Amino acid sequence: MVQPVSRDEADSPSLRDQTQAFLHEFFVKGQELIRELIEENERLRSSMAAADRDGQGGPELSPTSAEMVGKLMRQVEALESEVGEIRRMAGSVQNDAGYRERLQSLEDEHYNLAAMYVASGQFHAAITVDEVLRTVTEILLNFVGVGAFTLYVVDETHQLLFPLWREGGDPAERTEQSRPSEGPLADAIGIGRAWRAGDPMGAEEGVLMHLPLYSGTRLVGVLRLESFLPQKSAFADTDFGLLELISGHSGIGIEMAWIRAHAKPVPLERQAIEHLVGG
Amino acid sequence: MTRSSEQANAGGRMNALVVEDSPPMRKMIVFALSRIRELSVTEADDGVDALRRIASTKFDIIITDINMPILDGLKLVKRLRADDAYKDVPIIIITTEGAEEDRQRALALGANAYITKPIQAPTVIKLVREILGMSGG
Numbered sequence: 001m002v003q004p005v006s007r008d009e010a011d012s013p014s015l016r017d018q019t020q021a022f023l024h025e026f027f028v029k030g031q032e033l034i035r036e037l038i039e040e041n042e043r044l045r046s047s048m049a050a051a052d053r054d055g056q057g058g059p060e061l062s063p064t065s066a067e068m069v070g071k072l073m074r075q076v077e078a079l080e081s082e083v084g085e086i087r088r089m090a091g092s093v094q095n096d097a098g099y100r101e102r103l104q105s106l107e108d109e110h111y112n113l114a115a116m117y118v119a120s121g122q123f124h125a126a127i128t129v130d131e132v133l134r135t136v137t138e139i140l141l142n143f144v145g146v147g148a149f150t151l152y153v154v155d156e157t158h159q160l161l162f163p164l165w166r167e168g169g170d171p172a173e174r175t176e177q178s179r180p181s182e183g184p185l186a187d188a189i190g191i192g193r194a195w196r197a198g199d200p201m202g203a204e205e206g207v208l209m210h211l212p213l214y215s216g217t218r219l220v221g222v223l224r225l226e227s228f229l230p231q232k233s234a235f236a237d238t239d240f241g242l243l244e245l246i247s248g249h250s251g252i253g254i255e256m257a258w259i260r261a262h263a264k265p266v267p268l269e270r271q272a273i274e275h276l277v278g279g
Numbered sequence: 280m281t282r283s284s285e286q287a288n289a290g291g292r293m294n295a296l297v298v299e300d301s302p303p304m305r306k307m308i309v310f311a312l313s314r315i316r317e318l319s320v321t322e323a324d325d326g327v328d329a330l331r332r333i334a335s336t337k338f339d340i341i342i343t344d345i346n347m348p349i350l351d352g353l354k355l356v357k358r359l360r361a362d363d364a365y366k367d368v369p370i371i372i373i374t375t376e377g378a379e380e381d382r383q384r385a386l387a388l389g390a391n392a393y394i395t396k397p398i399q400a401p402t403v404i405k406l407v408r409e410i411l412g413m414s415g416g
Binding site for chain 1: 375
């Protein structure tokens with residue numbers, strides 16, 4: 001129970017007195033608030049009862065609100081109609097054979113470019129002959145679908161092509177051969193640079209293609225592609241880009257690995273490097 | 280509703296693990312799977328690397344080569360199927376056309392499907408979508 005504050009106590013306020021004064025004021029204000037809430041509650045009850053008597057469950061929309069709702073409804077209908085039209089157009093485009101063909105063609109091109117990107121990255125990362133050979137094998141097997149091939153490297157001193165690597169057999173089963181002056185192999189290496197689509201394929205019995213490996217104009221080797229994997233029967237258009245890439249990059253890769261293997265390690269020096277770029 | 284579509288609806292991405300020792304092959308599979316927006320793809324060099332990654336992440340699908348150094352794909356499938364957390368997780372194996380015996384062994388060990396080299400990216404995407412119950416596109 002709240003004790004009233006006496007005059008004497010008010011004249012000499014202590015902590016206790018101040019607390020009591022605060023509590024008193026707090027309870028008085030609380031009583032006022034409760035009274036106001038009860039009055040408001042009564043008022044609202046009366047309003048609801050009146051609305052029920054008039055058969056109205058909620059507030060009536062003003063003319064302005066009704067206009068706004070009508071306008072919004074019309075906008076919703078217009079948008080729904082527009083969505084329907086767009087869906088109809090999209091459906092007819094997707095059902096169009098030309099569209100599907102074009103999409104398929106773009107998808108094929110997309111994956112082919114990705115394969116080229118991955119393959120060229122691998123060639124640039126290969127710094128030993130073994131890594132170059134592994135990259136050639138992975139690209140031919142996994143991307144092109146060639147299951148058997150022999151990689152010949154040029155012995156420039158003896159003017160020979162000798163088998164260095166073979167997928168699908170032992171390279172020792174292949175014999176070295178002198179550089180021919182005529183025939184499919186001579187046609188293939190006679191172009192004098194890395195192979196491009198449209199160049200001679202150098203095909204013959206048991207050979208799908210002779211792919212020359214050039215570093216610039218220096219013939220480094222020849223890839224003799226012998227057979228496809230069982231599920232493949234012919235080169236696809238997309239294979240030729242990869243064959244071009246192998247022809248140029250593996251030749252450079254083997255030559256660079258050769259040079260690197262015979263180079264004397266020299267520390268990188270600013271002056272020497274600047275000299276290389278004409279500085 | 281499948282688990283994947285529930286996850287996709289919830290805005291979460293599913294985790295795929297690609298186990299392949301050949302870097303170009305692995306990159307191409309990862310590239311193909313990156314077209315599936317609902318997937319987050321992790322790479323592993325071989326079976327041992329795969330087990331290391333599995334220890335820290337829960338994967339929803341695993342695509343693995345068979346012929347790999349240290350721990351090959353067949354052993355990996357066997358180890359995964361013996362693990363309660365992975366006994367039902369879809370596993371796709373990558374094989375070559377001639378490796379019929381390996382393929383049959385992998386399927387008998389619990390692999391769900393296989394893809395054959397040379398891989399075709401659209402085939403990989405279609406198979407993964409089918410197995411995970413994802414809608415096309």
